[in-house]
Amino acid sequence: MAFSQATISDVRITPIASLAVIRVSWLSSSPAGATFQVYANRDLAWHGTSTQAEFPWPAVATSYTVGTVADGEATTDFSSSLPSLPPQGKAVLSWVGGRYEDVNLAAFNIYGEATPGGGISYATPLATVPFQIGPNTPDGFGVGGFGGGGLGYAQVSFTWTSTVVPTSGTWNYAITAINAAGNESTVTSVSVYVIRPPSPPAPDSQGRRLTYTYNSSTRKVTLNWNNTP
Numbered sequence: 021m022a023f024s025q026a027t028i029s030d031v032r033i034t035p036i037a038s039l040a041v042i043r044v045s046w047l048s049s050s051p052a053g054a055t056f057q058v059y060a061n062r063d064l065a066w067h068g069t070s071t072q073a074e075f076p077w078p079a080v081a082t083s084y085t086v087g088t089v090a091d092g093e094a095t096t097d098f099s100s101s102l103p104s105l106p107p108q109g110k111a112v113l114s115w116v117g118g119r120y121e122d123v124n125l126a127a128f129n130i131y132g133e134a135t136p137g138g139g140i141s142y143a144t145p146l147a148t149v150p151f152q153i154g155p156n157t158p159d160g161f162g163v164g165g166f167g168g169g170g171l172g173y174a175q176v177s178f179t180w181t182s183t184v185v186p187t188s189g190t191w192n193y194a195i196t197a198i199n200a201a202g203n204e205s206t207v208t209s210v211s212v213y214v215i216r217p218p219s220p221p222a223p224d225s226q227g228r229r230l231t232y233t234y235n236s237s238t239r240k241v242t243l244n245w246n247n248t249p
């Protein structure tokens with residue numbers, strides 16, 4: 021069976037500061053008793069049949085990947101076949117398009133929101149992704165049998181990566197297609213749960229993020245740092 025994320029949804033990362041642990045929980049449509057694995061920064065960190073696991077508070081920024089494996093594969097390391105991780109704190113959108121949608125397809129507009137769940141603004145796109153074939157021919161067998169027109173038009177994959185979001189949460193995005201005449205298609209929207217790594221402490225007037233004081237009487241060192249921006 022190998023490692024699969026097909027049945028995994030709603031993965032949540034919950035810091036529990038009082039216990040100095042990170043709780044990873046998820047939903048799965050797999051039958052009861054299915055075996056799950058959790059990888060931390062692509063290292064196998066946990067396996068079992070529960071739909072949550074707890075880990076010591078990490079010393080570095082950590083990404084967790086959850087999936088199912090077959091019976092007897094609980095301790096098998098599938099790290100080499102894990103899906104690539106998105107950039108931390110960024111949303112990555114992927115979609116397919118082509119001239120089968122519009123022979124004059126020119127670009128795609130990406131829209132988003134200012135805060136998680138705050139509503140998508142269509143006033144100004146976050147980005148415009150040009151329709152570029154690159155090394156792929158725009159003509160081929162297309163989508164749906166022979167596609168549309170002659171031998172059809174090829175299906176081309178596109179991706180877009182956001183800037184680092186200001187806060188963790190479920191961010192909503194929308195994509196529209198634009199043709200050469202400037203006509204815009206109907207909207208396709210998607211929700212992406214993004215975890216933003218914390219920012220480092222703000223520097224002081226001398227550019228220092230961490231300072232210390234030493235008490236010679238108690239022989240103790242006290243570390244001081246500013247709040248994150």
